[in-house]
Amino acid sequence: MTRGKFITFEGAEGVGKSTQIALLKEKLENQGISLVVSREPGGTAGGKLIRELLLKGDVSRWTAKTEALLMAADRAQHVEELVRPNLESGTWMILDRYYDSSIAYQGAGRGIGIEKVRALQEFATDGLRPDLTILLDMDLDVSLKRALSREGDNSDAEDRFERMDKSFHQTLKQTFLDLASKEQDRFKVVDAGRNIEVIADDIWSIVQKRFELSS
Numbered sequence: 253m254t255r256g257k258f259i260t261f262e263g264a265e266g267v268g269k270s271t272q273i274a275l276l277k278e279k280l281e282n283q284g285i286s287l288v289v290s291r292e293p294g295g296t297a298g299g300k301l302i303r304e305l306l307l308k309g310d311v312s313r314w315t316a317k318t319e320a321l322l323m324a325a326d327r328a329q330h331v332e333e334l335v336r337p338n339l340e341s342g343t344w345m346i347l348d349r350y351y352d353s354s355i356a357y358q359g360a361g362r363g364i365g366i367e368k369v370r371a372l373q374e375f376a377t378d379g380l381r382p383d384l385t386i387l388l389d390m391d392l393d394v395s396l397k398r399a400l401s402r403e404g405d406n407s408d409a410e411d412r413f414e415r416m417d418k419s420f421h422q423t424l425k426q427t428f429l430d431l432a433s434k435e436q437d438r439f440k441v442v443d444a445g446r447n448i449e450v451i452a453d454d455i456w457s458i459v460q461k462r463f464e465l466s467s
């Protein structure tokens with residue numbers, strides 16, 4: 253049995269990850285690939301409870317360390333219950349956020365330190381590394397505006413992180429770009445400030461090339 257491929261999407265708030273994941277899912281399924289799309293936090297039944305704890309309530313509800321541990325708890329459950337078993341049975345996994353989000357948000361944004369948060373990921377995932385990480389990058393003012401305008405049509409939209417200030421989001425954006433430049437074999441940075449179809453075509457050619465798929 254060939255192991256399924258593991259693709260993650262990362263980026264700041266409002267960069268259009270879910271739209272692009274849905275488009276990629278359709279293209280992969282047209283190739284007859286069996287795949288599961290999931291997200292963090294909240295990809296399992298237990299994880300949904302952890303997600304509630306994390307995203308609702310006051311910005312000051314959790315210390316940075318508690319937040320990192322809750323994210324890691326959600327991830328450990330997700331990897332063991334869903335992600336690894338699917339990959340091992342040949343199913344591809346696409347995740348809307350994975351450990352790079354913890355490194356950016358908790359490690360850099362909330363100031364715990366990148367290396368400390370990275371070590372926690374090793375423990376939570378037993379070192380399960382994505383085969384490909386698509387980083388959607390765009391102008392911060394545009395993405396933040398988009399994220400805030402989702403308020404109302406998505407109950408999670410105005411979550412704790414969207415209420416952080418602009419410098420927090422600037423740090424996230426820069427940290428994601430730094431992570432991408434340090435792991436160029438895993439990351440592909442895609443300019444998400446363009447038309448949806450153009451971005452989707454770009455992502456599709458990256459995926460085709462990386463996994464040697466036909467068009």
Ligand code: TYD
Nearest residue numbers: 265266292293323349350353354357408413
């Ligand atoms: P979500 O509504 O899924 O936001 P988005 O559509 O931007 O992915 O909420 C997830 C929030 O949790 C988002 O603000 C990013 C944050 N987060 C972390 O801080 N650390 C993490 O490890 C993960 C996975 C998410």
